[in-house]
Amino acid sequence: MRYRRTTVPGGTYFFTVNLASRASDLLVKRIDVLREAVKTVKQRYPFRILAWVVLPEHMHAIWEMPTDDADYSKRWMLIKQRFSWAIERYEAIGASRRSKGERGIWQRRFWEHCIKGEQDLARHVDYVHVNPVKHGYVERASDxxxxSIHRYIRQGMLTPDWACEPDATIQDGERS
Structure with a gap:
């Protein structure tokens, strides 16, 4: 059975990409290798990064594809491949993966959602940026x-305390 994906040339997509082991911290431990893989693939097969967050074992990204191209699957395959080639072998590899020449680093599939309008885009960008808080890694997304929240802050689109809950309320001049 072939997995069918939505493909719209020039479309904007939200992605979730996971490592095979949800207990791994490989993505942040080897962020340099991931950045180089993305840079290399992006040079050959352009796309525009609207938002991205890398957590220890998964990442979320929002890409805008070129007007004449919708092949994000090829880009993800190449990013995963380049990352895998650069990482020392440590993982146990099952027979199925070994027969296909695969490593055991990544989940085979990824999740994508075609963005439908500005409100959908804004909601997904917020989701990307708040994800480290949601998972309990930091209290402030900017930490x-x-x-990509740091680019949004530099450009004045967000403040460093964006999405923060006030730690205390002030009533009659005193903290409660």
Whole structure:
């Protein structure tokens, strides 16, 4: 059975990509290798990164594809492949993966959602940026180093305390 994906040339997509082991921290431990893999693939097969967050064992990204191209699957395959080639072999590899020449680093599939309009895009960008808080890695989204939130802050689109809950309320001049 062939897995069918939505493909719209020039479309904007939200992705979730996972490592095979949800207990791994390989993505942040080897962020340099991931960045180089993305850079290399992006040079050959362009796409625009609207948002991205890398957590220890998974990542979320929002890409805008070129107007004449919708092949994000090829890009993800190449990013995963380049990352895998650069990482030392440590994982146990099952017979099925071994027969296909695969490593055991990544989940085979990824999840994608075709963005439908500005409100959908804004909701997904927020989701990407708040994800390290949701998973309990930091209290403020801007404290997570592997996130496009820093570009949004530099560009004045967000503040460093974006999405933060106030730690205390002030009533009659005193903290409660």
């Amino acid at each position: 997570w180093p592997y996130s």
